[in-house]
Each structure stands twice: as structure tokens, then as C-alpha cells.
Amino acid sequence: MDNLSFRAEFHRALDPLAPPAPWLAAAVREEQQRRRRKMGPVARGARRLAQPSWLLPAVAALLALAIILAIVVGARVLLLNQTVPVKPPQHGLAGPAGCPGWGKNSQRGQGPASDRMTSRSVGWVNGALRTTDGGANWQQEEPDAMLSDAPRGTDPAAYPPGYVDYFLDSNHAWLAYGYPSTGSCFDHVTVVSTSDGGQSWRRSHPVNAAIQADSFLGLQLFFIDPQHGWLMVLGSGRLAPDWFVYTTFNGGIDWQLLQQMPLGSSWCSLEFISLEVGFLGGCQNSSGPSPELTVTRDGGRTWNAVSLPALAGSQQFTVLNPVFFNKDQGVIHISTQVFHDNTSTQSDFLDATDDGGQTWRALPALSIPGYAQSFGFTDPSHFFVLVTDGKGSNSSVYRTADGGRTWSSGGVLPALFQNYPAIMFVDAQHGFVDEPSQQIGASPVAFYQTNDGGRTWKDMHPHLS
Amino acid sequence: MVVHPASLALVQAAKQGDESAFELLLEPLLGQGYRLACAMLHDHHAAEDAVQEAAFKAWLKVSQLREGSEMRPWFLGIVANQCRSARRSRWWSVVRTNEPEQARAPAEDAVLEGVELRRALRSMDPAKRLVLVLHWYLDLPLEEIAAVAGTTVHAAESRLLRATQELKRRMEVSGGQP
Numbered sequence: 001m002d003n004l005s006f007r008a009e010f011h012r013a014l015d016p017l018a019p020p021a022p023w024l025a026a027a028v029r030e031e032q033q034r035r036r037r038k039m040g041p042v043a044r045g046a047r048r049l050a051q052p053s054w055l056l057p058a059v060a061a062l063l064a065l066a067i068i069l070a071i072v073v074g075a076r077v078l079l080l081n082q083t084v085p086v087k088p089p090q091h092g093l094a095g096p097a098g099c100p101g102w103g104k105n106s107q108r109g110q111g112p113a114s115d116r117m118t119s120r121s122v123g124w125v126n127g128a129l130r131t132t133d134g135g136a137n138w139q140q141e142e143p144d145a146m147l148s149d150a151p152r153g154t155d156p157a158a159y160p161p162g163y164v165d166y167f168l169d170s171n172h173a174w175l176a177y178g179y180p181s182t183g184s185c186f187d188h189v190t191v192v193s194t195s196d197g198g199q200s201w202r203r204s205h206p207v208n209a210a211i212q213a214d215s216f217l218g219l220q221l222f223f224i225d226p227q228h229g230w231l232m233v234l235g236s237g238r239l240a241p242d243w244f245v246y247t248t249f250n251g252g253i254d255w256q257l258l259q260q261m262p263l264g265s266s267w268c269s270l271e272f273i274s275l276e277v278g279f280l281g282g283c284q285n286s287s288g289p290s291p292e293l294t295v296t297r298d299g300g301r302t303w304n305a306v307s308l309p310a311l312a313g314s315q316q317f318t319v320l321n322p323v324f325f326n327k328d329q330g331v332i333h334i335s336t337q338v339f340h341d342n343t344s345t346q347s348d349f350l351d352a353t354d355d356g357g358q359t360w361r362a363l364p365a366l367s368i369p370g371y372a373q374s375f376g377f378t379d380p381s382h383f384f385v386l387v388t389d390g391k392g393s394n395s396s397v398y399r400t401a402d403g404g405r406t407w408s409s410g411g412v413l414p415a416l417f418q419n420y421p422a423i424m425f426v427d428a429q430h431g432f433v434d435e436p437s438q439q440i441g442a443s444p445v446a447f448y449q450t451n452d453g454g455r456t457w458k459d460m461h462p463h464l465s
Numbered sequence: 466m467v468v469h470p471a472s473l474a475l476v477q478a479a480k481q482g483d484e485s486a487f488e489l490l491l492e493p494l495l496g497q498g499y500r501l502a503c504a505m506l507h508d509h510h511a512a513e514d515a516v517q518e519a520a521f522k523a524w525l526k527v528s529q530l531r532e533g534s535e536m537r538p539w540f541l542g543i544v545a546n547q548c549r550s551a552r553r554s555r556w557w558s559v560v561r562t563n564e565p566e567q568a569r570a571p572a573e574d575a576v577l578e579g580v581e582l583r584r585a586l587r588s589m590d591p592a593k594r595l596v597l598v599l600h601w602y603l604d605l606p607l608e609e610i611a612a613v614a615g616t617t618v619h620a621a622e623s624r625l626l627r628a629t630q631e632l633k634r635r636m637e638v639s640g641g642q643p
Contacts (some may be wrong), residue, residue, distance in 0.1 A: 004627075010601040013579025013586070018503035021513065025492045028520050035521055036484070199583065200507040236538070 002269050017108040017196065020069045061316040073400030096370040099185035100159035100217075102150055107338050113206040115422055116167045117442070120430045122197075124353065127441030128175060130198055134445040135432060135445055135460040141198025142175065142441070149179055149190070159440045162186065162217035171197045172413040174252050178217045189233060195226060207231065207246060207255045222270035222278075227251050230258075230270050230278070230300055243268075245300045258300045268294070273324040275299055277356055279333070280338040290336050295357055308351050309362040312338055321379045328356050329382070331363070331404075333342035348372040350383075350404050376423040376431060384410070388432060395421065401428075412456035413445050429453045469580050473607070487527060491520060491538045497537070497603055498544040505586060514549050514624035531549040536548040537610035545595055545613055565623040593628035600625050602610060 026037050078348060117123035118321035128142040147156060160177035167173045174193045181187035191204040197338065218234035231246040246255040272278035280294035290310035296303045311317065317336040324330035334349045348371060351360040366372070370389035377383050381403050388395045395417060417435045425431035433445040447462040478486035495516060502512035502519075523541050528537055584595055596614055599605045605613070611621035 005602075007580055007601050010598075013502070013582035014504045014598070016579070017507055017509065017537055017583070018512070019499045021509070021511055023497050024499055027494055027513075028517055029488060029492070031517050032488075032524060036524070085626055195509070196507060197580075199587070202508055202510055251510070281493065308518050361616060446571065 002384060003191045008294045022244070026159045036397070046140055084417070091386075094162060097181055100161040102160050104155075104158055104441065113258075113436050114165050114167060115424075115436055117426055117432050117434075118167065118170045119423050122170040123432070124173060125434070125436060126165060127163075127439075128165055128173060128198060129441065129443060129464070131462075134449050135434075135444070135465045138443040138462060140441060141173075141194070141463045143192050143194075143198075143201035143203075145201065145203055146175065146177070146192060157441060162189070163440060164219040164221055166221035166223060166229075168223045168226065171195055172223065174199065174221050176219045176227065176231060177219055177221070184331075189217075189219065189231070191221070191231065191248075191252045191255070196249070203254065203278060204248075204253050204255065207233075214434055217339070220269050222272055223252075223270045224275065228275060230272065231255055232268075232270055247300055256382055256431055259302070269321060271321050271324075272328070273327055273356065277327075279322050281319060291319045292358070293319055293332065293360075295324065300458055306357065306360070308334065308360050311349060318447055320375075322357065323375075324357075325377070325380050328354055329380050331377055332360070333372070335372070346371040347387075350375075352380075352403070366404075367407050368398050374423045374433075377427040378425045378428050380424070384423055384431060386413070386421060388417075392416065394431075396456075397423070399431075411456050412458055412460065413448060417446065419445060420448075425454075433457065476527075476530060478643050480530065480572065487524060491523065491540065494537055494540045498541060501541055501544050501598060501603060502548050504586075504602055505545065505591070506551060506593065507583070512548075512550055513548040514566065515544060519547040522547070535609065535612070538609040541599070541603075541605075542613045549591060554629060561603075581605060581636050582632075585632055586634060587614070589628065589632065593631065596625045601629075 001190045008444035022055055029247060088142065115123070115125040117135070121153050122130070122132050123135065124130050126139065128140065129138040129379060130141045133136050142159075144432050146160065147154075148174060149160065150156075150158070159178065162178040163175065164177070165173060165175045166302055172193070174269045175193055176189055176191045178186035178189050187204040192201050193204070210439060215242040218232075220232040220234075221229065227249060229248050230254055231248070233244045233246070245258045246258050248255050248259050268280040270278060271281050276297055278300060291308040292305040293308055294303050295306050308319065311334065317334050320333040320335065322330050322332040329352070331352045334351065336349065338345050338347065338380055348366055349370075350363040350366065352363050353360050366385070368387045370387045372434045373386040373388050373395060381401055383400050383404055385398050385407075386395050387398055394412050396412045398407045399410045400407045414437070415435060419435050419438060421433055421435045423433050429451060431450050433446075433448040434444050437443065437445050443462045443464045445462075448457040449460055450457050475486045475490050479490055498516045498519060499512055503509050506512050506515065519540065523540050526543070530536070550611040586597065587599070592614065596610055599610045599613055600607075603636075607618050607622055607625075610625065613619045614621055614624070616624070
């Protein structure tokens with residue numbers, strides 16, 4: 001490679017690290033003026049005074065002498081009095097006795113998986129594992145700083161209590177977890193973020209979680225762009241469980257408490273479609289005459305329930321996360337359970353909105369043999385669903401190209417899934433099926449890729465690099 | 466090293482405490498300082514902080530700027546020092562430096578271009594990384610590289626040569642283009 005090409009390679013590699021900052025000069029000027037004002041005229045004047053050339057060496061010599069004297073005197077005191085206590089260095093705190101410790105078990109059983117393919121080749125799964133080859137090789141990108149918070153002797157492969165992650169795109173990811181003080185299991189929450197695919201990470205200012213949790217900490221993250229995000233904190237223990245909603249405007253460095261929500265211990269997750277409008281989806285075990293979706297129209301300060309179309313004969317339903325294709329059009333999956341004697345059957349319904357979630361209409365009943373394990377939505381027309389008959393047959397894929405009016409059979413996956421699989425499509429042709437591990441930081445149990453809209457599937461044989 | 470008279474007059478005024486002269490000298494250098502800090506820290510937020518801090522230190526120390534010295538290498542030297550300090554304070558800014566080099570398949574995303582070079586660069590000694598960034602990224606002449614790195618021109622030249630060879634070797638090992 002010649003010098004010119006090598007120089008160009010440097011620019012290709014380093015330019016993405018230095019996004020344009022046209023405001024930098026003004027920001028520096030303003031900060032400098034602020035600091036100079038703070039210094040005051042006396043200090044500024046003192047800076048300009050000509051100092052005698054012998055003053056600095058003389059001061060340095062005096063300081064050196066003082067340090068030597070302090071060392072000599074200190075050593076004599078220590079030698080004479082061996083009982084002087086020495087405070088041991090502090091590493092990570094474990095918190096009071098009985099606090100949940102670090103571990104590998106995922107919280108995904110209590111909430112939606114964070115796993116996400118952000119392009120045909122790049123994606124993330126729970127534990128900050130990242131792939132760049134479509135799901136075959138997975139590499140751990142979690143920050144070293146997280147491990148430095150661990151109590152002494154913690155398994156290096158373990159994750160902190162309450163650990164949760166959110167992946168916005170190929171480069172932007174956030175991790176959140178709680179850490180204890182000597183008197184509280186979850187004193188604060190930390191959010192760690194990357195904007196370069198995990199090569200470097202930045203830690204937030206501590207989020208004072210304002211909770212008295214001592215048995216459980218649940219966290220949820222959502223970002224609408226690299227700067228704006230929301231954090232939900234659920235603590236349970238001595239006090240009644242409550243959700244606390246925080247927001248950030250600077251990429252997760254600072255967090256401001258927005259609202260305390262009496263949601264009980266329901267496990268919901270955030271979904272925002274603009275800085276103002278957001279939803280609480282995935283709430284489990286909702287029940288009532290018709291399913292409801294909780295919505296905010298003021299950025300998370302106040303929340304209200306919006307009724308979805310009634311479902312005849314349903315006894316219990318779970319309203320999953322809405323998916324929006326733009327600020328108006330979206331679709332939501334409602335899973336219902338109808339109980340007969342000692343058994344229950346699952347049915348699945350889709351509702352759609354054309355006005356940003358203010359009103360919802362039921363889509364035609366799904367014509368699929370069995371029940372839905374996971375939906376994938378790419379645009380208002382193309383939906384995919386992973387279907388199982390619940391009797392031990394392999395899962396199969398059904399697809400619609402007309403917004404859910406008609407469904408046709410796609411391919412059959414060459415595997416039986418033990419865990420909850422997820423189907424994800426990055427466009428109408430390219431998609432993935434992910435069977436996540438129950439452990440954080442482990443590669444998916446199974447991972448399949450399709451390049452023909454779900455007709456054929458290739459086993460990626462996922463493994464940790 | 467070429468010292469422009471206009472710049473020299475501004476330096477003299479800044480040393481006398483003229484804030485406007487100092488700002489006139491500093492502002493054209495902020496962009497390069499920011500790019501240097503980004504390349505050293507791989508974190509543009511931390512880079513902004515480093516440039517802010519370096520600008521304030523430059524204001525405090527401008528009276529120490531030696532007669533005939535150029536402002537650019539002097540300021541970039543302060544930025545480089547600030548980056549070293551920022552890297553030491555890992556509580557706040559976490560930059561992975563000792564990550565094992567593992568080959569990644571070529572990625573389709575445009576932002577992933579140059580990932581091998583970035584990884585190879587991050588794994589190198591900061592002193593070598595500094596001369597590489599100054600030469601290949603900021604296009605500084607050897608005299609200024611030597612001034613920023615606080616060494617002689619001859620030493621800077623041989624450090625740059627060795628660092629470039631090492632970088633290319635590391636890129637070959639990790640599967641990227643040399």
C-alpha cells in the first residue's frame with residue numbers, strides 16, 4: 001500500500017471517531033470565559049506577574065525536602081508502633097448480607113429480549129455480544145469497567161444484578177445495572193454506553209435510583225436516537241414495588257427523574273416513537289374486558305391507558321411491544337389465553353394504527369396452524385410470524401405481503417426450540433431466527449439466516465469467538 | 466521551523482494577557498486538537514473534554530511558550546498530555562486498550578470501515594500511536610511531530626518509521642490490509 005492509500009486508510013478509520021463538532025469553538029470560548037471569570041482579576045493578574053527565575057526550583061527543593069522528612073518520620077513511627085491500622089484497599093462492594101449477587105442468569109424470562117440484528121451482518125445479543133458476520137461468530141464487547149465494579153472473587157463471566165442492555169444500531173449500545181452501598185443492595189444505577197460498536201465505553205454519572213429495593217432490581221432501557229433515551233427502574237423489597245422513569249438528553253451520561261409510576265410488579269418495556277409519544281408494551285398478565293396499552297404523550301411525565309379492540313371470549317391477554325414503521329403507522333401483537341378445565345389455548349391477534357397509536361383497529365384473524373412464537377415486522381405490508389403447533393413439530397414461518405390480510409406458508413426451521421425464539425427481518429428478504437441462551441453473555445443456542453424472505457434457512461452454528 | 470511574523474505578534478500579545486489574541490491563536494487549532502484527541506481516546510465526548518481542558522491549560526501556560534516556538538505543536542502537545550491523563554482516569558472514561566486482536570469478517574456497514582486499523586492502532590503504545598496519528602492523520606511535518614512528542618526530529622522520524630512498520634504488521638496479523 002503506498003503512502004497516499006495508507007493516509008486515506010487512516011482517514012477512513014479515524015474520521016468516524018471524530019464526528020463534526022461545529023459548535024466546539026463557541027463552546028470552548030464560552031467555557032474559557034466562564035473559567036477566567038471564576039479565577040477573578042486577582043488570579044489573572046497574578047498569572048501575568050513576572051516570577052523570579054529562582055522561585056520555582058526553590059519551591060520544588062523545599063517540597064522535596066518536606067516529602068523526604070515526612071517519609072523518614074513516618075517510617076520511624078511505623079517501625080516503633082507496629083499496631084498502626086492500615087485500611088485495606090476497597091474493590092467492588094457486595095452490599096449488605098442477603099443482597100442478590102453477580103450471576104449469569106438472564107432477566108429475559110421476565111421481559112422482552114434485547115437481541116437485535118441491525119443490518120444483514122451486524123447484530124447484538126444480551127450481554128453485549130456482537131456479530132459482524134450474520135450470526136456465526138459472536139464477540140464479547142462488554143466494558144472492562146463493569147468488571148471493575150464486581151466484588152472481589154466474582155466470576156469474570158458474571159454480570160451485575162439488574163443487568164440490562166439496549167442496542168440502537170450497529171454502533172450505539174447501552175448497558176445498565178445496579179450497584180450497592182454498604183447499607184443498600186441497589187444504591188445507584190450505572191449506564192455505560194458505546195458509540196463505536198463496543199470498542200470504547202463511557203460511564204454515566206451515578207443515577208440515584210431513589211429506591212429501597214433489597215430483593216429485586218428490574219431495569220429497562222430505550223433510546224430513540226444516540227442522544228435521547230429513557231430508563232425505567234423497578235425496585236421491590238421493603239417498600240411496595242414502583243417504577244421510576246428517567247430520561248437522558250446527552251446519550252446516557254446524565255439522567256433526570258421524570259415520574260414514579262405505581263405499576264405493581266408488572267414487567268413492561270418502553271417503546272418511544274418520538275420525544276413525546278411512547279408506549280409501555282410487553283406488560284404481562286393484563287386482564288379486563290379489553291386489552292389496554294399504556295401511552296404517554298409528554299415524553300414520559302404522564303401515562304394513560306388506551307383501549308385496544310375487544311377480543312371475544314378471552315380471559316387473559318398479554319399486550320406485546322408495539323412496532324412503529326413511522327410516526328403514524330404501527331402494529332401490535334396481543335396474545336390471549338382461554339382456559340378450559342385444566343388446560344388453556346393461546347390465540348394471537350394483531351391490531352394496527354394509522355394515527356400514532358391514538359386509535360387501533362383489529363387486523364383480520366390470523367390464519368396460521370398453531371400459535372405464534374414471535375412476530376417480525378419490516379414495513380406496513382410485510383409481516384412474518386414463527387409458528388409452532390405446540391406438539392413437538394418444528395417451527396415454521398408464515399408471511400404476509402398485504403399488511404396481514406392474507407398469510408402464506410414460508411419455510412420450516414430445521415430445529416425444535418426449547419427457549420423463546422425471536423424472528424427478526426432487516427428487510428422483506430433478509431431475516432434471522434434467534435433462539436437466545438438463558439444465560440447472559442452466551443452466544444445464541446441456535447441462529448438461522450434467510451436471504452429469500454423466509455423460504456429457506458441456513459444454520460449459522462453460532463459460537464463465542 | 467517557520468514562524469510567521471503575524472503569529473509571532475499574536476503570541477507576544479497573548480503572553481501579555483490579551484485574551485482576544487489568545488483566542489485568535491487557539492481557535493484555528495481546536496479542530497486539529499479535537500481530531501487528535503478523538504484518535505487517541507476513541508471517544509468523542511472524552512475528546513471534547515480533553516480539548517476544553519487543554520485550552521484552559523494553554524491559557525494558563527501561554528506565558529511559558531518559548532520565544533520562536535509555534536503555537537500549533539505547543540497546543541497539540543498539551544492536548545496529547547491531556548489525553549494521557551484522561552486515559553489514566555478510567556473510572557470515568559473507559560477505553561479498552563488491551564483487547565485481544567481477533568479477526569473480524571469484513572463488515573458491510575460503512576462505519577465499520579477501517580476497523581482493523583483502529584484496532585491495531587488502539588493496541589499500540591501511546592507514544593507510537595501519537596506519532597502515527599500526527600503524521601498519517603493530521604499530516605504534520607516532522608519538526609512539529611517532534612515538538613508535540615517532546616523529542617528531536619531524528620528521534621521522531623525513527624519512532625514514526627518503527628511505529629508504521631509495527632502498525633502494518635499488526636493489521637496483517639488481524640486480517641486487515643497492511
